[in-house]
Amino acid sequence: MSTNSDLSRPLTRLSMTKSRYDKKRNKSGRREVMSRTAVTLSAAFAGIFRQAPAYAVPPAYIIAEELGYFPVTNSAGDTKYVSARVKRESTDQAKDLATYLSRQRWTMYGAFWCPHCQRQKEMFGREAWAMVNYVECDARGVDGKAAVCVAKGVNGFPTWTKGDQTFSGEIPLEDLAKKVGYKGNFDANLEPALPISGLGSSACQ
Secondary structure, X not given: OOOHHHHHHHHHHHHHHHHHHHHHHHHHHHHHHHHHHHHHHHHHHHXXXXXXXXXXXXXXXXXXXXXXXEEEEOOOOOEEXXXXXXXXXXXXXXXXXXXXXXXXXXXXXXXXXXXXXXXHHHHXXXXXXXXXXXXXXXXXXXXXXXXXXXXXXXXXXXXXXXXXXXXXXXXXXXHHHHHOOOOOOOOHHHXXXXXXXXXXXXXXO
16 A cells, blocks of 8 residues: 655656756756857957957058168157168178178268168168168168268269278179278178169179
């Protein structure tokens, strides 16, 4: 004979099963709501970021860098031009040659827009070029000294001068060392080769 206790057991199990089901359904519902909210917020933020301006270097500046120079504005609001930075690392012998050129007061005259001047700088590399005496001959360039260049009779770039000694054109460092009377050892094989320029001349006019 079944007792009331025996009859209540299936009902109790059913009640417990229903309770677990309701909990799972509530959790599932919460997960669904959270998932939908996340998708909505993600779409909203994506829209915001798509509409936000990109603070990148303007394409014109990138193109100018490839040309070898780019514009800058000084404190007076004037636009001047500066040569692109020298990218290569200097060899020890290039730094020694640059030190000699500086001590002997050799000066290179050039122009910011001159590709031969930029190649000459790259031959030295960053560290060595920083030691070289340089005069910018275009008045539009930063620290331009056009009058000085005219007084020196400079009519092509780059031009190297010391006193009455003058020679022009893009010159490999080994040849430059010989021209300026450098007595140290200079091995051209230790210098990285620059890409062929295809400029058709050795100086800018």
